[in-house]
Amino acid sequence: MDLRDALQEKTVVGDGAMGTLLYSYGIDQCFEELNLSHPNEILHVHQAYVDAGADIIQTNTYGANYIKLARYGLEDKVKEINTTAVRLAKQAATDNTYVVGTIGGIRSIRKQAVSLEEIKRTFREQLYCLLFEEVDGILLETFYDLEELTTVLQIARKETELPIIAQVSMHEPGVLQEGTSLAEALAIIEKEGADVIGVNCRLGPYHMVQALESVPLPEKAVLSAYPNSSLPAYQDGRFIYKTDAEYFKASARALYEQGARLIGGCCGTTPEHITAIANEIKGEKPIEQKTVSIQKNDSAAPPENKDTRPHLYEIAAQRPSIIVELDPPKRLSTDRYLKGAQALQQAGVDSVTLADNSLASPRICNTAVASIIKQKFDINPLVHISCRDRNLIGLQSHLMGLHTLGITQVLAITGDPTKIGDFPGATSVYDLSSFDLIHYIKQLNKGISFSGKSLGMNTNFSVAAAFNPNVRNLNRAVGRLEKKIKYGADYFISQPVYSNEQLKEVYEATQHIPVPIYIGIMPLISSRNAEFLHNEVPGITLSPEIRQRMEACSHDPMLSQAEGIAIAKSLIDTAVDYFNGIYLITPFLRYEITEELTHYIKQKTQADTERKVANGSHII
Numbered sequence: 372m373d374l375r376d377a378l379q380e381k382t383v384v385g386d387g388a389m390g391t392l393l394y395s396y397g398i399d400q401c402f403e404e405l406n407l408s409h410p411n412e413i414l415h416v417h418q419a420y421v422d423a424g425a426d427i428i429q430t431n432t433y434g435a436n437y438i439k440l441a442r443y444g445l446e447d448k449v450k451e452i453n454t455t456a457v458r459l460a461k462q463a464a465t466d467n468t469y470v471v472g473t474i475g476g477i478r479s480i481r482k483q484a485v486s487l488e489e490i491k492r493t494f495r496e497q498l499y500c501l502l503f504e505e506v507d508g509i510l511l512e513t514f515y516d517l518e519e520l521t522t523v524l525q526i527a528r529k530e531t532e533l534p535i536i537a538q539v540s541m542h543e544p545g546v547l548q549e550g551t552s553l554a555e556a557l558a559i560i561e562k563e564g565a566d567v568i569g570v571n572c573r574l575g576p577y578h579m580v581q582a583l584e585s586v587p588l589p590e591k592a593v594l595s596a597y598p599n600s601s602l603p604a605y606q607d608g609r610f611i612y613k614t615d616a617e618y619f620k621a622s623a624r625a626l627y628e629q630g631a632r633l634i635g636g637c638c639g640t641t642p643e644h645i646t647a648i649a650n651e652i653k654g655e656k657p658i659e660q661k662t663v664s665i666q667k668n669d670s671a672a673p674p675e676n677k678d679t680r681p682h683l684y685e686i687a688a689q690r691p692s693i694i695v696e697l698d699p700p701k702r703l704s705t706d707r708y709l710k711g712a713q714a715l716q717q718a719g720v721d722s723v724t725l726a727d728n729s730l731a732s733p734r735i736c737n738t739a740v741a742s743i744i745k746q747k748f749d750i751n752p753l754v755h756i757s758c759r760d761r762n763l764i765g766l767q768s769h770l771m772g773l774h775t776l777g778i779t780q781v782l783a784i785t786g787d788p789t790k791i792g793d794f795p796g797a798t799s800v801y802d803l804s805s806f807d808l809i810h811y812i813k814q815l816n817k818g819i820s821f822s823g824k825s826l827g828m829n830t831n832f833s834v835a836a837a838f839n840p841n842v843r844n845l846n847r848a849v850g851r852l853e854k855k856i857k858y859g860a861d862y863f864i865s866q867p868v869y870s871n872e873q874l875k876e877v878y879e880a881t882q883h884i885p886v887p888i889y890i891g892i893m894p895l896i897s898s899r900n901a902e903f904l905h906n907e908v909p910g911i912t913l914s915p916e917i918r919q920r921m922e923a924c925s926h927d928p929m930l931s932q933a934e935g936i937a938i939a940k941s942l943i944d945t946a947v948d949y950f951n952g953i954y955l956i957t958p959f960l961r962y963e964i965t966e967e968l969t970h971y972i973k974q975k976t977q978a979d980t981e982r983k984v985a986n987g988s989h990i991i
């Protein structure tokens with residue numbers, strides 16, 4: 372009987388875990404390679420599941436694709452591993468067993484890590500191998516990213532008329548990682564032509580039943596569920612799942628009552644779990660009606676704590692705007708810092724920006740300092756957030772904290788590498804890239820957490836992104852800006868630029884960029900400072916003239932500072948002609964310098980505006 376027909380009539384039992392079962396035997400390597408080196412062990416696992424009562428068994432090919440096998444240097448073994456896997460599963464199958472070819476999802480929360488083009492290529496290769504060996508169906512499982520699943524499902528549906536089982540995975544019960552509800556996601560994959568639609572992995576039966584409560588019975592497809600045996604525990608350096616198979620009996624019944632017609636097990640499950648499922652529901656007539664519990668949607672609440680002042684990207688789109696970086700101190704005293712922040716506020720800056728442990732060296736937490744200057748001086752601060760020091764949990768918690776403090780302006784950056792800072796051997800987290808971080812901050816603005824669940828309120832962040840024009844290939848850097856806009860960047864802030872020619876070049880290369888750019892100006896304070904930047908900082912080149920000017924006054928610190936300010940002013944003279952946004956970087960907490968430059972820009976832009984208004988032209 373065709374698998375589709377079987378599923379119309381009765382409840383069908385799937386198999387259980389392959390990977391975690393092998394792992395529990397002490398095997399900790401590429402599980403799919405074992406098809407070649409230890410075929411008997413794989414055959415025995417399949418046989419154990421068939422003996423336990425599984426109607427459908429899956430090939431040991433979950434990660435047998437080019438991308439995942441390449442991690443073990445096995446990328447040229449895709450065909451061999453998949454072909455052998457199907458033969459082994461078929462060898463274990465009885466006349467009544469269906470063999471489905473498994474293809475696992477690749478993307479996790481870092482969407483950016485693998486492009487859809489790479490996924491399509493690698494998927495096609497694996498799919499053809501499995502189809503060529505005449506499997507009875509295809510099982511697409513453990514897809515956290517709905518975009519990835521719909522993409523590969525479209526390919527599979529075009530290539531074969533065999534039954535396709537398509538299963539998503541959830542970090543949170545009932546929602547996918549970008550906030551799409553399970554019911555919506557399953558409806559989408561049903562529309563794309565999957566015959567069986569369902570969920571597997573990550574959650575145990577309790578949460579899977581809870582998630583299915585809000586899913587109606589599909590019109591054409593049927594529902595499936597492959598829960599993990601439990602949440603994993605970490606013991607003696609290994610992940611251990613609870614293995615109480617009795618609990619699975621009741622769980623199988625509860626999944627059946629939610630309309631699941633194909634029930635198996637994912638990570639942590641064993642042949643004993645499958646026996647329990649088979650004893651409870653195998654062959655039972657499927658339910659025909661169910662009451663769906665309505666998921667309450669509470670994510671639409673507008674943000675509280677909202678700072679009603681316009682965001683920097685709105686300001687710079689309208690008029691000349693100045694922001695000044697004043698980095699938190701490296702030592703514990705904040706007196707000078709607070710004086711500086713107050714002076715800058717009085718000078719009329721639109722924001723004070725606070726770096727996040729720039730150059731990978733610790734400073735007082737920028738959020739603590741930003742919160743103080745907001746409260747004390749009514750500054751609307753801009754907090755830099757780097758992906759280097761916090762994992763996904765830390766980043767989300769940090770952003771929720773910023774929201775709670777009423778801080779709404781952030782700069783999302785990857786972060787300087789630890790190699791250049793105080794702790795060259797420190798771990799860099801990099802769970803997310805700057806692109807992903809921008810994307811997930813914008814997701815918080817929709818009231819959806821990184822893992823997809825409702826936060827009960829929208830945040831109101833505007834997101835700046837970094838622009839480094841000090842590179843050999845400016846067009847590539849501009850390409851990154853375009854990509855950052857796609858991920859949700861509202862505007863850009865640049866590294867410092869040190870020549871009038873470069874200012875013009877950057878303007879010309881970015882004319883088509885539809886969001887404001889705050890162009891960086893960092894005053895030099897000494898000849899040594901100038902030589903360091905020129906000789907040691909990647910990408911920064913000072914003109915011979917600027918270096919000579921700084922060298923000429925190197926005997927006198929005050930003269931050097933004055934010369935640095937004069938050079939910065941001449942850069943500003945050019946910059947204001949091209950950019951509405953000016954980003955001044957305060958060197959070594961010397962806020963008097965950026966305070967003076969702020970006054971200079973204000974006077975200059977005011978005079979320019981008046982002149983342009985008198986001439987009948989406008990600032991863009």
Ligand SMILES: Cc1cc2nc3c(=O)[nH]c(=O)nc-3n(C[C@H](O)[C@H](O)[C@H](O)COP(=O)(O)OP(=O)(O)OC[C@H]3O[C@@H](n4cnc5c(N)ncnc54)[C@H](O)[C@@H]3O)c2cc1C
Nearest residue numbers: 726727729755784785786787805837838847848864865866
């Ligand atoms: C305004 C501003 C503020 C900053 N504040 C901080 C801070 O507070 N804390 C901190 O640690 N660092 C800070 N930095 C430094 C920043 O993290 C690094 O310069 C970073 O490498 C570039 O910005 P990003 O983090 O957005 O990197 P991304 O654009 O995400 O780049 C990530 C990776 O790609 C590489 N890359 C970037 N551009 C190119 C290109 N054109 N071609 C090829 N490869 C490229 C980078 O080297 C990096 O490894 C800041 C930079 C800027 C411009």
Ligand SMILES: [Zn+2]
Nearest residue numbers: 572573637638
């Ligand atoms: Zn699993």
